[in-house]
Amino acid sequence: MxxxxxxxxxxxxxxxxxxxxxxxxxxxxxxxxxxxxxxxxxxxxxxxxxxxxPRISPAALGHPVLAFVRIEVTQGRLDEVGRALAAIPEIIEAHSITGGGDVLTRVVARDNGHLEDIIQRLIQLPGVVRTSTEIALRERVEARVLPLVEAVGRAAPETQRTAR
Incomplete structure (x- = not known):
């Protein structure tokens, strides 16, 4: 419904x-x-x-560096790579994607050196062909859904029943 x-x-x-x-x-x-x-x-x-x-801040846990790592995966090994990514605690999100690459991850690190160590670990995973990393400088729009909820609410039909 x-x-x-x-x-x-x-x-x-x-x-x-x-x-x-x-x-x-x-x-x-x-x-x-x-x-x-x-x-x-x-x-x-x-x-x-x-x-x-609760929403927990990785920065407050000592991981202030946020990066997006795009991973190219050997065909047929996406599930295997996905399982390996799930074993790395600094990967806080991973999605299969279209376009340039096969998986987009959100990675947190203590500092740039730690980020490099994580990337080196990713490169060594069986099935990973290459990675491409972009470091986030500053959050411009916090993760949110309220504006979407408001837009859907404006477009939705009024409730037929007003049960009390």
Missing amino acids: PVDALDARILRLVLEQPRTSVREYARILGVARGTLQARLDRMERDGVTAVAG
Whole structure:
């Protein structure tokens, strides 16, 4: 089931006030607590939302260097390389991609020397042909979904039922 306007309002509220109770969300939105809980459950079941823990800063953990490493992989070895990447703690994200390369990773490091050590480890993985690295200088837009939720909410049809 697609996200409707009430779902978008719920998502916005959850993003803006993540520590608020379901009862309080229902009060703020003017809907029954059961209605709100049912929608939250449905959105989680449908993969719209996922239970997540706190956002942890790699920099606060002593890893202030952020780089994006594009990896070219030998054909047929993508799964093997993916498993090997998952074993490297400094790789905090990896995606199969199209274009120049096969995998794009987000890598954190203590300093540039540590980053070089990680890249050397990547190059030695069976199935890795070459890498290309770009170091992030400054975050310009923090990871976010609220603007997308707002846009979807504006485009979504109004809720047909207003159960209380």
